[in-house]
Amino acid sequence: MTETRRVVCWRHGQTEWNAEKRFQGQTDIALNERGLAQARRAAPLLARLRPDAVVSSDLSRAATTAQVLGSETGLAVTLDKGLRERFGGEWEGLTTAEIRERWPEEDARMEPPGGEDISAVGERVQDAIERGLALVPEDGLLVVVGHGAALRAGINRMLGLPPDRRQVLGPLGNCSWSLLGPLRAGGWRLLEHNAASLPEKRTLSDDR
Template sequence: MTETAETRRILCWRHGQTAWNAEKRFQGQTDIPLNERGLAQAERAAGLLARLRPDAIVSSDLSRAATTAGFLARATGLRVELDKGLRERFGGRWEGLTTPEIRERWPEENARMEIPDGEDILAVGERVQEAVLRALPRVPEGGLLVVVGHGAALRAGINRMIGLPPEIRQALGPIGNCAWSVLGPHGGGWRLLEHNATSLPETHPLSDDR
């Protein structure tokens, strides 16, 4: 990619709330559906994001992400492409446990967010980046790709794409349910234009690459 050739943007959108989100349980790749609040969040956010006129939508195949993506598909008339590479980080024995339970049983690992029998976070970032780059050719120059996925996986992918060193990966804060972050081209790579947003500012970064 060169700075002159790449003009597309990438909007990374986290799924709506699930029952496990509300209970603060580690979801990982367990396929938990949206709850009533999550469905309402997805419908509201889709109405906003449709105003950005995205050119393509790619989503994790886990139902909480695919259902979220479906609201935007209906609002725009676009088709959702599913990609397993956008799945959440595999959490091993942590999946289904609450934050206090994980903290009590694996205090050191939890502090480092290193899941004993789970997926390495750097590997997650790599596969998410690969999935994004697979979908990007579907978008014309100057267009917008919407990537629908999961909190930890999307953050890992963003870290990878903007080149944030692993030792300071936590400098990028979490993405809330149905919030989004925007990446734009910069210097032959990518930069973060917006993070953990839930509304459209009056002057949106999608309209200005300076």
């Protein structure tokens, strides 16, 4: 049977640190009221896609977002530490302005001192997605709930983009998602990115 599984990569809702433009990393910050409202708006849309499994980062902002979808669909949420956000080292808790002032060169390269290598982040996120895919049938849909930088790193790796092209994909907004589907020749392609409306149904024949 031809592989037709799809993956939705869904970023968590807003937190106070998001609103304050602070680097969160692996600091466990909860959703604020707006973030919870964002999750409650998005969950019914994603539920209409009839997901087969929901896998989430164990950090509370992602896990809470995922649980809203779990409640909407009746699916249990599986937590996976491999989906955690990139560890930000000395940048965690600092605002964008503070980071740019203190570490202008590192900021330009997006390399936080003492932080996690972005290639390693992409590898662990891809591994977590592969674990999640084992939970869905060959024609199923997996929803992965995580964090902006980590999900982009994982998507980049799944698409085979080299490290120097990692900025090709724009950021994911709070409670927005990307949709990945299979290539005929193997591997993955990006079907939707930074979406906040219902992804369109697509088939392999759309390549023709």
